Every structure is written in C-alpha cells, then in structure tokens.
Amino acid sequence: MLLTSCRAPARTPRVVTATPSPTSETALAQITSIPTSGAAGDVVAQITRAPDNTFLATLTPIPTITESPTSAITNTPTNTVEPTATTPPTETLIPTATETPLPTNTPTQTATPQLPPLPEVLGSPTISQTIKVPILMYHYVSTPPEEADKYRINLSVEPDTFREQMKWLKDRGYSTVDLYDLIELLALSGEPPEKVVVITFDDGYLDNYTNAYPILEEFGFTGTFFIPTEFIDFGYDGYMTWEMIEEMAAKGHRFESHTKNHPDLSTLKRNDHVWQILGSQETLAAHLGYKPRFLSYPSGRYSDLTLEMVEALSLWGAVTTQGGTWRGFHDRYEWKRTRVSYGTSLGDFEKVFGEK
C-alpha cells in the first residue's frame, strides 16, 4: 500500500468525543469519532463498525436522551431523538414493555445487515492523504450474445475470466472493502490497510446475480453494485430483480445509485439532478433499509453542476469511468476506477496491482 500524507492548513478543530448509543453499546464496536469543524449545534459525528463489517455513522447531538428499547424493537433502526440541552430524560420517555413503538423510520422491506441513519454531512479529515486502492469496474459478467456489437462485447467479462481474476486476488491475499470503508479511512485520516480492492459493477445486469455473485461468494468477496433503479422497478429483461438485490444486500454486498434511468447527467438541469439522484437513493433505501451515499455517473458523464449537486445532496462520493487508482478525500466526487474489459488479460489485471 502506497501512502502519501501532508498536513492540512493549520487550524484547531474542535474534537468532541461521541457517546455510544444503547444500540452501539450492545451491537457495535466503536472505532473513534470524527472531529467536527462547524460551530453550531454541538453535534458530533460517530463512526462505528459492526462485527459483520457494516459501517455506521451517526450525528449525535449532545447531550443524548437515551431511549430504552424493548425487545419488540431490538431489530428496528434506532430513531435519533432531538434532545434539548435543558430537558433531562424523564420516566415518561421510556416505553414500557407493552407499548408498541411507532415505526416511523422503519423501511418497508428489510434486508440485513443494514446501515442506520447516516449523518447529512461527512466530517472533514484533519490530515489530507492520498491512498492507492484500485476500484475495479465491471458491467456484464457473461459470454456476449452472438449478435453483440463491439461495445457490448467490450463491456463483458467471461465468467471463467472473472473467476480467474477473483482467484488471483484471493491467492495473493487481497480482500474487498467498500466505498464506505474508503471514505471512513480518508475522513478519519486512518492508516490504509494492505492489499484491499473495491469491486464495482454498473447497470444492475442479471448476470451480476447469476454469474458474478456466486463467484464473489466463493472467494468471500463483496461487491458494490450501481443500480439504475427504474430499470429494476419496471422489471426490464436482463436486469436483476429487487428480490435478488435484497438477497445480495443481506449477504453484505453494497447497492448504490446509478440514477433512476441512466441519463447523461452533463445535460441535466438542477431539478432533474435531484429527481435522478435523490429519487434513486430513496428507492434503494426502501429496499435496503438505509439511504446509500455513493453514485456512479452514467457513462461517466457529468458537469460542474453535477459536482455541485452531488455535494448539495449530501452524497459521500462518486465514481467515474476514467482510469486511476489514487484517491483522496478532496476528489471524492471524482474517484477514478479501473475498467475490466473483455480483452483484459490476467497480465493486464496484475499490472493494476503493481505486481507485474
């Protein structure tokens, strides 16, 4: 793992230590807290990781009013209560064993593991660093049909080839991380782990479920799948179903936004950006139980307005189709990837990892 670091401009960030919620005390292992830079609100960002490697980040107002969950809501995402600094918790706030809590934040369908509500704004790192972590980009993982043109062929990787690539990674000790892991690492100025890779798939094709998913599972890897949500909603041929996506999500694979219907974002106005990006996030949230925070620009196309909008919509990052393996917090909305194509040989693949 290569790492370059440089000190950020001198300033004195206000460091506040987060208090774990009752849920995180029992289910999560707290790693650390992010220093907040804003003055208002006395809010702290807390990042924790569950034993199953899901990533949690919450903004916690101080002081925190704790609710005593009953056994009936053990698996319900914790609602964040807006406390006032002067009002101590009273007995009347504690639900009794016989009360049924209102499921106001409960997703309509659940897939485990889930991410609880995430903060609206990600804290800035105290140290600026650039890390080298390949983000592989796949589309189809199947044999191209007879009538396929050169574009369709180029977007495909044969299942045997995909398996060979995954085996190569496994044999050399690589493990998969997701984009939440990367942004967590960069936001917290953490030490980059050795031999990690992000494996992404664009467009939500059916062969991602039938071919790529079993191979990922065989090697203990998790993938990140960028979904144009309307293609799934409308049940288009050749695309995964929501049932498939929920099944994979329950195994720890990530599903992120690829907009609603794959437009050229560089041509869109403000409102259309909101509909395409926020709309797809909300749809995914209804199926996954949490709102995803990453976007893949359809066909790699975006404008300055797009970059403005992804930040305004509180995304944590976005990936392009341009090639590159170095990334930092500062360019999180333009993270480059490594395209794996039909003609990518194992030798080409190995070069991405600097091992040939």
Ligand SMILES: [Zn+2]
């Ligand atoms: Zn696409």
